[in-house]
Amino acid sequence: MSHWPGLLAVLLLVVMVFGTLLAVTLRADGGRGLGPSDWAAIRFTLWQAALSAGVSVVLAIPVARALARRDFPGRRVLVTLLGAPFILPVIVAVLGLIAVFGRTGIISAALGLFGIDPISVYGYHGVILAHVFFNLPLATRLILQGWLSIPAERFRLAASLGMGPRDIARTLERPMLREVIPGAFLVIFLICLTSFAVALALGGGPRATTVELAIYEAFKFDFDLGRAAMLALIQFAMGAGAAMIAFRVAVPGNMGIGLDRAVQRWDDNWRQRVLDMTAVALASLFLLLPLMMVFVDGVPGLLTLPVSVFQAAFRSLLVAFGSAFLTLALALPIAALVVQRSAWLVEGLGYLTIAASPLVVGTGLFLILFPFVKPADLALPVTALVNAAMSLPFALRAIVPALRTVERDFGALADGLGLHGLSRVRLLWLPRLRRPLGFALGLAAALSMGDLGVIAMFADPQGVTLPLQLYRLMGAYRMDDAAAAAVLLLGLSLLLFWIFDRGGRVNADD
Amino acid sequence: MLTIENARIEMGDFTLVADLQVQEGKRVAVLGPSGAGKSTLLAMIAGFQPLTSGVIKWRGAVMPDDPADRPISMVFQDNNLFPHLTVAQNVGLGIRPDLRLTSDDKKRVEAALARVGLAGKEARKPAQLSGGQIARVALARVLLRDRPLLLLDEPFGALGPALRAEMLALVDELAAETQATLLMVSHNPEDARLLSDDVILVEGGQAHAPVPTAEIFENPPDALREYLGGDRHYLVPSDL
Numbered sequence: 001m002s003h004w005p006g007l008l009a010v011l012l013l014v015v016m017v018f019g020t021l022l023a024v025t026l027r028a029d030g031g032r033g034l035g036p037s038d039w040a041a042i043r044f045t046l047w048q049a050a051l052s053a054g055v056s057v058v059l060a061i062p063v064a065r066a067l068a069r070r071d072f073p074g075r076r077v078l079v080t081l082l083g084a085p086f087i088l089p090v091i092v093a094v095l096g097l098i099a100v101f102g103r104t105g106i107i108s109a110a111l112g113l114f115g116i117d118p119i120s121v122y123g124y125h126g127v128i129l130a131h132v133f134f135n136l137p138l139a140t141r142l143i144l145q146g147w148l149s150i151p152a153e154r155f156r157l158a159a160s161l162g163m164g165p166r167d168i169a170r171t172l173e174r175p176m177l178r179e180v181i182p183g184a185f186l187v188i189f190l191i192c193l194t195s196f197a198v199a200l201a202l203g204g205g206p207r208a209t210t211v212e213l214a215i216y217e218a219f220k221f222d223f224d225l226g227r228a229a230m231l232a233l234i235q236f237a238m239g240a241g242a243a244m245i246a247f248r249v250a251v252p253g254n255m256g257i258g259l260d261r262a263v264q265r266w267d268d269n270w271r272q273r274v275l276d277m278t279a280v281a282l283a284s285l286f287l288l289l290p291l292m293m294v295f296v297d298g299v300p301g302l303l304t305l306p307v308s309v310f311q312a313a314f315r316s317l318l319v320a321f322g323s324a325f326l327t328l329a330l331a332l333p334i335a336a337l338v339v340q341r342s343a344w345l346v347e348g349l350g351y352l353t354i355a356a357s358p359l360v361v362g363t364g365l366f367l368i369l370f371p372f373v374k375p376a377d378l379a380l381p382v383t384a385l386v387n388a389a390m391s392l393p394f395a396l397r398a399i400v401p402a403l404r405t406v407e408r409d410f411g412a413l414a415d416g417l418g419l420h421g422l423s424r425v426r427l428l429w430l431p432r433l434r435r436p437l438g439f440a441l442g443l444a445a446a447l448s449m450g451d452l453g454v455i456a457m458f459a460d461p462q463g464v465t466l467p468l469q470l471y472r473l474m475g476a477y478r479m480d481d482a483a484a485a486a487v488l489l490l491g492l493s494l495l496l497f498w499i500f501d502r503g504g505r506v507n508a509d510d
Numbered sequence: 511m512l513t514i515e516n517a518r519i520e521m522g523d524f525t526l527v528a529d530l531q532v533q534e535g536k537r538v539a540v541l542g543p544s545g546a547g548k549s550t551l552l553a554m555i556a557g558f559q560p561l562t563s564g565v566i567k568w569r570g571a572v573m574p575d576d577p578a579d580r581p582i583s584m585v586f587q588d589n590n591l592f593p594h595l596t597v598a599q600n601v602g603l604g605i606r607p608d609l610r611l612t613s614d615d616k617k618r619v620e621a622a623l624a625r626v627g628l629a630g631k632e633a634r635k636p637a638q639l640s641g642g643q644i645a646r647v648a649l650a651r652v653l654l655r656d657r658p659l660l661l662l663d664e665p666f667g668a669l670g671p672a673l674r675a676e677m678l679a680l681v682d683e684l685a686a687e688t689q690a691t692l693l694m695v696s697h698n699p700e701d702a703r704l705l706s707d708d709v710i711l712v713e714g715g716q717a718h719a720p721v722p723t724a725e726i727f728e729n730p731p732d733a734l735r736e737y738l739g740g741d742r743h744y745l746v747p748s749d750l
Contacts, residue, residue, distance in 0.1 A: 410589055410592060412553075412556075412577075412586065413586060413590065415558065416558075416583075417578060417603045417607050419607045427595065427603075427607075427609060
């Protein structure tokens with residue numbers, strides 16, 4: 001395959017990121033400098049990301065340790081579920097957290113029995129709670145990977161030397177944690193740095209506004225494009241700075257495979273057993289209870305949902321399919337380029353899309369399109385495109401190793417037979433890459449289905465997607481409808497992922 | 511005539527040099543210790559391994575860069591068939607790599623399969639075939655490609671002795687029918703004895719010029735003697 005499709009795809013991404021950045025820079029209103037509220041937003045963005053990452057990692061250690069050294073019924077299911085928040089729409093989880101931790105949630109109700117005032121989930125602690133909800137599973141998977149990467153022989157050696165739990169922690173486990181934790185912390189810090197939907201739904205006000213939320217508010221409430229552009233520049237600088245640091249620290253991949261077996265240990269005692277059981281039980285409760293509440297609250301209202309919700313769902317499906325196929329159209333040529341030429345491209349693009357926040361790209365696109373068309377008319381295609389770009393690193397991480405294997409095994413045969421260009425794509429790549437392609441399509445579709453980002457800036461009230469509609473229902477305190485819409489959204493996201501992923505597996509020839 | 515002129519390949523510590531000629535229509539066995547570069551020699555002729563210096567010619571003309579444009583059919587150690595394509599499709603690739611086959615083309619595919627003893631197996635997938643049958647499918651494709659130079663990179667290494675002899679006999683027949691020049695890498699000196707006119711010895715970073723098989727087994731150079739283990743009885747079989 002020639003290189004130009006891959007180069008074209010890379011060029012599109014670079015133009016999308018830096019072209020929008022240029023538009024933002026030209027428009028940025030630096031004359032006024034940064035006001036107190038801007039500084040507050042910067043401070044909050046940084047410290048909430050640091051605290052969210054810190055809490056996630058610290059809480060993940062006992063959970064990962066329990067999963068690493070203990071086999072119990074349901075362990076596999078739990079490990080699989082730890083990967084699920086990835087495709088869980090943020091707004092659905094937020095709704096579940098409100099149902100558990102909110103003013104009328106079950107914890108407040110329980111406290112009420114003892115005459116204690118209800119707690120609130122809105123504010124900075126709500127933002128951090130939601131970030132921990134999303135990233136505790138990721139941190140657990142990353143640290144579990146570290147634990148399982150300690151060769152089983154070392155534990156046997158430790159047992160034969162008569163080492164107790166403390167000795168093992170000192171000689172084997174803490175050195176591993178020192179390796180793994182900086183990377184895990186940094187990944188989560190980066191994720192929380194550009195998290196928009198959580199701040200939109202739970203944050204706000206002077207004490208809990210992130211830079212991205214400030215961009216959105218400058219747009220929606222003040223229509224102050226100069227200030228929005230200014231803030232977008234700041235957001236990009238923060239992302240780029242963090243990505244630069246990440247470049248130096250070994251950041252782990254999160255497509256953990258081979259987590260399905262615990263390592264046998266000989267230093268077991270009842271105290272550890274209790275610790276592990278508690279960690280696993282609390283983590284499961286923390287992760288599952290909010291989702292169960294969404295179901296309990298939402299299922300009864302499914303049949304009486306207003307028709308506008310189904311219209312929004314239809315728009316979301318369009319966006320999800322569009323985004324999934326755009327992701328593929330970008331990922332396959334880039335993967336080909338990576339396998340045949342430059343391996344660093346994957347990481348470079350990964351960091352590029354991390355540094356570029358969707359809101360910043362959205363701001364730039366808005367500034368570029370605004371003079372020519374009504375942005376609301378392009379809300380859905382723009383959302384699909386931005387979502388596709390954000391899904392790309394994950395798609396590449398699935399496709400590139402598989403394509404490398406295909407080319408290693410069959411590249412010479414295909415070259416010898418003259419299988420070039422589209423023939424090679426049709427007769428070799430597509431059939432042999434069905435699994436990773438199905439996975440990548442499913443991931444991109446589910447991520448896009450649940451995305452609440454750019455769409456919030458672009459859409460007018462008639463053209464909302466399902467996550468945005470859900471957010472609006474919450475804003476109107478129609479919590480029953482919101483819960484029902486959340487069940488619909490979650491169901492559709494999981495269904496999309498399942499259909500594509502399944503499609504890649506069924507009848508795949510090995 | 512296949513001419514390799516001052517060809518040199520360098521990959522890290524590994525070097526292989528070759529400066530030799532192979533007469534058209536000859537059957538040549540490529541022998542040598544493992545890791546010496548037997549497969550690299552074939553990869554270099556087939557165009558999979560770019561030369562550091564030197565040139566490879568066929569009938570006096572420099573070979574094109576694209577492996578598919580070279581006058582070569584190659585059968586690899588493994589992965590000769592695409593597992594997701596049917597037997598007929600795998601063979602059909604030898605006619606048109608985009609698989610847009612006419613009904614005439616399909617008849618030729620059937621005929622080729624019948625020639626290698628696989629009539630009626632068109633719709634099978636490789637996973638449903640035995641090792642010997644897979645090798646036959648690869649040879650059926652070689653028939654349709656109909657290129658003057660056939661390179662075999664230890665294609666029957668995984669087969670048992672009886673099946674191996676059977677496949678060698680088939681290669682012998684097919685090479686005779688297509689008048690192809692044959693280069694075959696083998697670990698097994700017996701293969702060379704059964705099939706080849708000449709032997710190219712690859713050792714010490716060099717591919718030596720071909721020597722008649724009978725001659726080289728009669729009076730093996732040190733490197734070959736060492737490789738074969740110095741068993742004179744085995745080296746000079748009575749029928750040579």
